[in-house]
Amino acid sequence: MKKLFKVALVAGCLFFAGNVAQAQSKIGHIAFNQLIDQMPETKTVQKQIQDYQKTFVDQLTALNNELQTNAQGYDAKKATMTDAARTAKEAELQDSNKRLQDFQAKAQQQVGDKTQQLSKPLLDKARAAVQAVAKEKGYTYVIDTSQTELLVSPEADNMMAAVKAKLGLK
Numbered sequence: 001m002k003k004l005f006k007v008a009l010v011a012g013c014l015f016f017a018g019n020v021a022q023a024q025s026k027i028g029h030i031a032f033n034q035l036i037d038q039m040p041e042t043k044t045v046q047k048q049i050q051d052y053q054k055t056f057v058d059q060l061t062a063l064n065n066e067l068q069t070n071a072q073g074y075d076a077k078k079a080t081m082t083d084a085a086r087t088a089k090e091a092e093l094q095d096s097n098k099r100l101q102d103f104q105a106k107a108q109q110q111v112g113d114k115t116q117q118l119s120k121p122l123l124d125k126a127r128a129a130v131q132a133v134a135k136e137k138g139y140t141y142v143i144d145t146s147q148t149e150l151l152v153s154p155e156a157d158n159m160m161a162a163v164k165a166k167l168g169l170k
Contacts, residue, residue, distance in 0.1 A: 027156040028139040030163060033146035035126055038169055045118045052114050056107035063100045070096060129166040133159055 036042055074089050081089065134142050142159060164170070 025140040026138050027141045027143065028134060028137070028159040029143040029145045029156045030130060030159045031146040032126065032130070032144040035130075035160065035163060035167075036122065038164065039122060039126065039167065040169075041122050041125075045122055048118055049111070049115050053111050056111065060100070060104055060107065063096075063103060067093070067096045067100055126163075126167070129163050130159065133162045133166050137162065 071093055074093060078086060130142060133139075137157075137159075139157075139159070143156065
């Protein structure tokens with residue numbers, strides 16, 4: 001009987017402690033991507049990325065035009081070429097096509113790296129502002145509503161206005 005009473009007492013304490021801990025949680029939400037879009041630094045970062053990307057696009061266009069010109073020249077002369085010359089030209093075209101594909105993959109990687117490099121300070125600044133507002137206002141959890149669609153959730157406060165004020169945005 002004493003054991004049953006002790007088990008019931010422990011279970012009751014755990015249930016009560018769980019409810020108290022749950023009552024102390026404060027949940028907020030913010031559309032983080034929308035916040036980033038409203039920051040003035042975003043336009044500068046996007047312009048830098050576009051300019052960087054354009055250098056690769058120009059080089060890719062030149063390489064593609066060169067490949068197309070060589071392929072058209074090959075098609076025009078293919079009938080009069082010897083087998084050895086035709087094989088050599090086909091190998092040259094395949095090599096040019098591979099270089100174009102490799103350059104394109106390398107360009108995409110470099111643009112991705114540059115995007116991360118330029119975006120990191122902006123994202124860090126926004127995250128720091130969200131964390132500061134959460135700490136000031138006593139939020140236990142902050143949910144990014146631009147990444148997550150909650151079908152059912154407890155009530156939460158929208159932190160957008162407070163974070164925008166913290167960043168000096170209107």
